Amino acid sequence: MAVNFPSLDPAQLHPVPGVTLGWAEANIRKPNRKDVLVISLDDGASVAGVFTSNRFCAAPVVLCREHLQQTSASGKSIRALVVNTGNANAGTGESGLSHARQTCAELARLAGIEAEQVLPFSTGVILEPLPVERLKAGLPAALANRQTANWYNAAQAIMTTDTLPKAASRQVQIDGHTITLTGISKGAGMIKPNMATMLGFLAFDAAVEPSVLDTLVKSVADRSFNCITIDGDTSTNDSFILIASGKSGLPMITSTDSPAYAALLAAVTEVAQMLAQLIVRDGEGATKFITVQVEGGQTLAECRQIAYAIGHSPLVKTAFYASDPNLGRILAAIGYAGITDLDVGKIDLYLDDVLVAQAGGRNPAYREEDGQRVMQQSEITIRVVLGRGAAQATIWTCDLSHDYVSINADYRS
16 A cells, blocks of 8 residues: 555646647556557657666667667657556567567557657566557557546556556746646656666656756756665666657746756756655555655765665665664664765764664664654654765655565566
8 A cells, every 4th residue: 555645636737738648458468457658749849868777678768768869860859659568578689679669660650750759668577578569559549549638547557566646747937937847657666766667757848958958857867766766676667758848938948057947957856756756655565655864974975875775775674664663774774885984983863853873872862662653654764964074865765565575476467
């Protein structure tokens, strides 16, 4: 069951001018479920993305990178995205690449665009051939029901082990113009930074010069989807895409130094963080949402290194699942994080407002019942103060339960 998952009203997902979405039931893996999504973009939109660091990346990831480079070189724009769930098309070799190319070619034929103007995405089981004929057969229906207000259906169409659809929407004012931002994400397991078994698509109607959008997507990913971990596994298919439709009337943002860029960065980051946190709240078998804050470091990198060591630790995560204040596990994770010159005698550890360890040792005033009280909450903050600088970092994670094992053991059943 998802942890304090906010209710989602489809009517509150604002349409983004220049973006339409359509879905189909193509029986990719299971019948009677939305499993194909087409996102169509008006000509002139800018698109940028970041993708998994896994060397065994899926065929669609390879093709997305290729098509983004091709359209950038030719001056053409990406006009459509196609997503299937139920099959990752990863670990499928040359046939997988062929299937991804066939998908792009068929959508391009139906939509009257070029194949390089299509970005493909897949999510689901790895090492199984993509049923490409079923996917292609579902494309006409997905094209036929495209609407600007289809964001909720789109969120449903990209789910795998997700228990709930994930979407977020905002409207902000920038230089007197209303900018609309709406996005969807999916993911519940195989989640680790760089990036995760996740797909994220976030559109807004500001106009952004392509090179600036490339900077924006990296900056936003680094503050959102690269700050979550569920189980420490980096997937083969991770993709986060920003779409700038340019329909708002706001003059094109051409520099990262402009006030308009700063305002847009803040707005996009807010929505992306919401989408990223929804993934953690719906983590496979999760019962607790945990924020890990590390402060007082010399660099952002070392703060994140320690935060991830805590967030990835099965011993820490299972302790939180059991509400067992066996908090020496957190100190151990800090110690093995790999900061070789770390002075543990300066470290303080808090659970919410409870000071557990002070100057590297147990706080004399700490009572185990206080730690247990905090650990019984569904939302918990672990705060580590390193005492060696001004840098800080925050990540979001969850506990590790029996259900996580069951969900992944039964995934292909």
